[in-house]
Amino acid sequence: MALFTLAALSELIADKLPTAPNRTAPLGLGARVAFGLLCGAAIAIASHQQVWLGALLGLCGSMAGSFGGFQARGRLVKALKWPDLVIALVEDAVAIGGAFFVVTRFKRMTPPKSTSQSHYDAIVIGSGQAGTPLSQALASFGMHTALIEREHVGGTCINEGCTPTKTMVASGRVAYLARRAADYGVHVGSPKIDMLRVRKRKRDIVNLFRGGSQRRVERTANLELIFGQAEFASPNSILVRDKKRQEHIFTADRFFLNAGCRPAVPNLSGLKDISFLDSTSIMELNALPEHLLILGGGYIGLEFGQLFRRLGSKVTIVQSGPTLLTREDPDVAEAVAEILKEDGIQILLDARVEKVARHGNRVHLKIRLGGKMRSVEGSHLLVATGRIPNSDTLNLSAARIDTDERGFIRVNERLETSTPNIYALGDIKRRSCIHTHLLRRLPHHFARILSIRDTRPPPAGSFHTRFH
Ligand SMILES: Cc1cc2nc3c(=O)[nH]c(=O)nc-3n(C[C@H](O)[C@H](O)[C@H](O)COP(=O)(O)OP(=O)(O)OC[C@H]3O[C@@H](n4cnc5c(N)ncnc54)[C@H](O)[C@@H]3O)c2cc1C
Secondary structure: OHHHHHHHHHHHHHOOOOOOHHHHOOOOHHHHHHHHHHHHHHHHHHOOOOHHHHHHHHHHHHHHHHHHHHHHHHHHHHHHOOOHHHHHHHHHHHHHHHHHHHHHHHHHHOOOOOOOOOEEEEEEEOOOOOHHHHHHHHHHOOOOEEEEEOOOOOHHHHHOOHHHHHHHHHHHHHHHHHHOHHHHOOOOOOOOOOHHHHHHHHHHHHHHHHHHHHHHHHHOOOEEEEEOEEEEEEOOEEEEEOOOOOEEEEEEEEEEEOOOEEEOOOOOOOHHHOOOEOOOHHHHOOOOOOEEEEEOOOHHHHHHHHHHHHHOOEEEEEOOOOOOOOOOOHHHHHHHHHHHHHOOOEEEOOEEEEEEEEEOOEEEEEEEEOOEEEEEEEOEEEEOOOEEEHHHHOOHHHHOOOEOOOOOEOOOOOOEOOOOOEEEOHHHEOOOOOOHHHHHHHHHHHHHHOOOOOOOOOOOOOOOOOOO
16 A cells, blocks of 8 residues: 555656656656556555556556647646646646546445355344344354444443443442441441542453453354444345444345434433533543432432442432332332432432523532422533433334334334334333343244244343342
């Protein structure tokens, strides 16, 4: 590449020298052809095209330059009264611009180049708790399978959900127990929190789990791991855009959609004008918030509320409904609220946030509470008001896949979508009520659906998320 570029540059410079043969006579054809070839090849390689295309372009360019360029340039010098050098520069600019134009047009017309085989028996989109074991199982059933992941193997649970939260919760629990140590007859003094150390421990465990998961996928025979963002091109093909923005088309007999959810951002006055935390960015803080305001009293809001309270922050949870954890039985929600209050967390129920603002380094919430307006102020704001499906990233309309009004994919009891041979699993599908760790059982379910005799033992162990 460097050699081609150097040759191309020297051709362009040599052409401007007063002694250059084509500035005095249409000579040096062989040299110009050779340099032109190299010049075109350099352009082609730079554009990730095949060398022969660049060489052809270069050949045409240099022949045209040698035969017609000298005559034409001579006439232009006379007509425009511009120095020969200026005209030579314009000529080069037009030639290079034209070559790039042709190369990029050609690139769009050419079917995307792929290093991987482009047809699979099965493609799984998303390497979450459901997709990863499923892809391994499909491969072990003898199906040539691809697992497409746009970011990290392991999905939300390993990278932004269960694993990092439980790791940090373990730090919070140690701080909590240290504070209560005297009750157990142990005197340790008051704990100091080193958030950089808490975060590093969380990052290390996430990396360990992610790496292990990725290695297991890579070691699975019959399974290809492809990094890139996938979307449907038709009911039996997807387009995958990789990190270098290269596009690849893959087809498959069956697709399994496991693209998960992401944090929702509510439509609140002033929210889009300020910086706030979500369930991912809060775990990247390098210092403890002085006073954490949390919008949302679901399981994510409560988990972070208790964690940061135990680490030492003041915490206020603002919940729009009459209880916390609206999907749980009221007595369970009440018992949880009591535990949090005992820890010193302030809980505001039936509280509607009407405006959010930041003044200096303080966040201000205007809240309607019991018919009255009230202001609450803190140092940080965590928005934990639910999660929305990543179905909008998949161009589902190209495959005629139905979703509900919130974007969750509709499936039947066999996890089939509205399009034959396309299945949806995990959080992206409507009414996801399976505990994350039960998703590991899905391969057995699909073995039944696909009429495959699954001789593997059922997944072992309990499905509890451990404290790390
Ligand atoms: C803070 C937090 C804590 C949690 N704690 C727990 C817990 O303790 N216990 C529990 O059971 N559950 C917990 N959960 C929920 C759990 O993480 C999810 O239910 C689970 O991860 C969903 O798994 P999934 O397989 O549906 O999708 P995900 O794990 O979300 O995986 C989806 C994958 O698809 C990829 N993807 C998305 N779009 C595309 C695309 N177009 N192309 C290619 N790839 C794509 C994403 O990058 C991602 O890797 C928690 C969630 C959060 C946010």
